[in-house]
Amino acid sequence: MEPAVPAGIRSRHGVCVLPMSRLQAFTRETGMDHESTDTSGIDVRYVANLARLHLTDAEIDTFQGQLSQIVDYVQTINQLDLTGIAPTSHAHPLENVFRADEVKPSLDRAEVMRNAPQSRDGQFIVPKIVE
Amino acid sequence: MNYLTSIGLEVHVQLRTRSKMFCGCAVGFGAEPNTQTCPVCLGYPGAMPTMNGEAVRLTVRTGLTIGAQINARSKFDRKSYFYPDMPKNYQISQYDQPLCEHGSVQIDTPAGGKVVRIRRIHLEEDVAKNMHFANASGVDFNRAGTPLMEIVTQPDITSAEEAFAFLVALKQILQYAEVSDCNLEEGNIRCDVNCSVRPEGQEQLGTKTELKNLNTFKGVLNALKYEAPRQVEVLRRGGTIVQETRRWDGDAGITTSMRTKEDAHDYRYFPEPDLMPVVLAPAQVEAWRATLPEMPRARRERFVSEYGLPDYDAGVLVADKVVADFFEAAARQAPNAKAVSNWMMTEMLRLLGETERDIRSVPITPQALAGLVRLTEARTINSNTAKEIFAELFEKGGDPEAMVKQRGLGQVSDTGAIAALVDEAIAENAKSVEDYRKGKLAAAKFIVGQVMKRSKGKADPQLVTKLLEERLAAGA
Numbered sequence: 264m265e266p267a268v269p270a271g272i273r274s275r276h277g278v279c280v281l282p283m284s285r286l287q288a289f290t291r292e293t294g295m296d297h298e299s300t301d302t303s304g305i306d307v308r309y310v311a312n313l314a315r316l317h318l319t320d321a322e323i324d325t326f327q328g329q330l331s332q333i334v335d336y337v338q339t340i341n342q343l344d345l346t347g348i349a350p351t352s353h354a355h356p357l358e359n360v361f362r363a364d365e366v367k368p369s370l371d372r373a374e375v376m377r378n379a380p381q382s383r384d385g386q387f388i389v390p391k392i393v394e
Numbered sequence: 395m396n397y398l399t400s401i402g403l404e405v406h407v408q409l410r411t412r413s414k415m416f417c418g419c420a421v422g423f424g425a426e427p428n429t430q431t432c433p434v435c436l437g438y439p440g441a442m443p444t445m446n447g448e449a450v451r452l453t454v455r456t457g458l459t460i461g462a463q464i465n466a467r468s469k470f471d472r473k474s475y476f477y478p479d480m481p482k483n484y485q486i487s488q489y490d491q492p493l494c495e496h497g498s499v500q501i502d503t504p505a506g507g508k509v510v511r512i513r514r515i516h517l518e519e520d521v522a523k524n525m526h527f528a529n530a531s532g533v534d535f536n537r538a539g540t541p542l543m544e545i546v547t548q549p550d551i552t553s554a555e556e557a558f559a560f561l562v563a564l565k566q567i568l569q570y571a572e573v574s575d576c577n578l579e580e581g582n583i584r585c586d587v588n589c590s591v592r593p594e595g596q597e598q599l600g601t602k603t604e605l606k607n608l609n610t611f612k613g614v615l616n617a618l619k620y621e622a623p624r625q626v627e628v629l630r631r632g633g634t635i636v637q638e639t640r641r642w643d644g645d646a647g648i649t650t651s652m653r654t655k656e657d658a659h660d661y662r663y664f665p666e667p668d669l670m671p672v673v674l675a676p677a678q679v680e681a682w683r684a685t686l687p688e689m690p691r692a693r694r695e696r697f698v699s700e701y702g703l704p705d706y707d708a709g710v711l712v713a714d715k716v717v718a719d720f721f722e723a724a725a726r727q728a729p730n731a732k733a734v735s736n737w738m739m740t741e742m743l744r745l746l747g748e749t750e751r752d753i754r755s756v757p758i759t760p761q762a763l764a765g766l767v768r769l770t771e772a773r774t775i776n777s778n779t780a781k782e783i784f785a786e787l788f789e790k791g792g793d794p795e796a797m798v799k800q801r802g803l804g805q806v807s808d809t810g811a812i813a814a815l816v817d818e819a820i821a822e823n824a825k826s827v828e829d830y831r832k833g834k835l836a837a838a839k840f841i842v843g844q845v846m847k848r849s850k851g852k853a854d855p856q857l858v859t860k861l862l863e864e865r866l867a868a869g870a
Contacts, residue, residue: 352665361447367418385427386532
């Protein structure tokens with residue numbers, strides 16, 4: 264039986280924004296908190312570095328275990344015979360969702376700049392980019 | 395030992411759309427920073443992209459012009475990377491199912507024609523522009539989200555010159571297909587260059603380096619003229635080439651290593667959940683194919699066969715579509731297409747170059763040029779008068795036939811009248827006549843000049859020469 268996905272997981276951007284306490288509860292409920300033999304191939308330290316996340320060693324251990332279990336769980340699908348089944352990236356049978364090439368009003372710049380921690384000459388200011 | 399060079403290009407072309415790829419913000423160059431932005435192109439969480447159908451059509455149209463396969467099914471993916479030009483931390487692009495694959499572009503090389511295979515054409519969004527201040531950098535999102543088509547070649551190019559020829563040929567195709575403005579100054583075409591060398595006889599390609607974001611064709615040419623010999627030199631000295639990204643420094647004329655982190659290219663592509671796949675029915679693709687204009691190469695061949703132009707002239711004329719259009723409109727109304735071509739190749743392109751003007755912005759019309767050719771072909775005016783009229787048409791426009799009539803510029807072809815002028819000139823230039831008789835043939839030219847002067851430039855110079863030679867031979 265499928266575990267109920269707790270409210271708070273929003274996967275639309277492919278990012279799990281579940282608070283740590285909820286995630287721990289989720290993994291407990293689904294039995295994912297057991298030691299796994301990690302067949303996921305996920306290297307949390309490497310992925311965290313790619314995502315510019317600074318994690319402590321303890322956090323890396325925690326997430327390595329949790330993420331491995333999640334991936335292991337998803338791999339259940341491999342128990343099915345998937346020969347000839349194309350990978351599915353959308354559940355909806357929609358295609359060709361286009362808009363016409365028409366210009367719509369943009370945001371007012373003052374409005375846009377309200378979210379800029381720092382700005383100058385109408386530009387967002389970021390730490391100096393050194394290539 | 396000889397070394398072979400292999401070059402592959404990734405050409406980013408800004409498509410000619412009014413609005414951005416995934417939102418309705420205007421696409422445009424030169425606007426005040428961050429005035430053409432919205433939550434989608436600023437990368438706000440929760441903002442949903444919607445695909446610009448016109449960008450898809452223009453990409454497929456490009457694929458059709460280079461004989462590419464148009465994939466029935468295509469999808470978009472997220473390419474993850476971290477850089478201040480992309481606040482979402484991913485760029486929407488196409489990974490394993492691009493819109494077009496397997497095309498080709500023909501180029502001219504000193505050794506003859508050659509085919510450069512195109513691996514794929516995919517569609518993606520452009521990123522923001524960064525500006526650098528002393529202690530910080532600025533980000534302008536006006537360009538972010540502009541529809542960008544990436545054309546990727548196979549490593550079929552074997553020299554800097556071929557790379558340049560390819561870009562020129564590609565630009566012509568894009569202009570003819572009207573898919574991009576191809577304005578290099580506005581960054582409409584930008585190029586990443588992959589280059590490797592290997593000893594002659596070795597099958598496998600050598601380790602490549604990548605030169606990123608070159609925005610002029612000359613830059614590509616010069617960067618490769620440096621980079622390929624640099625690699626050969628490293629190998630000759632027993633060194634090895636490191637796979638890396640290098641920066642072209644146009645001022646110093648060298649490429650330098652950018653020492654990027656090794657994992658910077660782990661893009662972790664995955665399907666874009668916010669965009670549905672593009673499925674193109676064969677009937678749709680065929681309908682688009684039916685609207686394709688004649689391509690520059692075909693047009694060049696037609697100019698040779700239909701108008702009898704030399705291949706070189708045809709190549710010069712078709713290089714710019716509007717110039718070719720002008721020529722053809724004039725040639726269709728003129729008695730001699732070659733004469734029209736001569737005007738285009740000489741006076742027209744010279745004056746356009748000198749005045750730095752576009753043929754669309756000068757007052758001379760194809761009708762006027764055809765009229766001028768009619769006048770010279772009928773020998774109503776001589777070539778000097780024609781040149782003067784051309785210069786005036788170029789500046790002010792007008793109808794050459796009316797101008798000649800009104801001003802009495804018609805050439806005198808009346809044998810009797812010219813003969814009288816020739817006789818006068820002979821009588822008054824006894825010294826030159828004597829020189830001519832002594833074998834100084836150039837003296838005749840001087841006398842012809844005197845006759846032309848007497849006719850106020852209106853005599854037919856060929857007739858003058860003929861009559862003069864007859865008179866002198868007869869011992870007048």
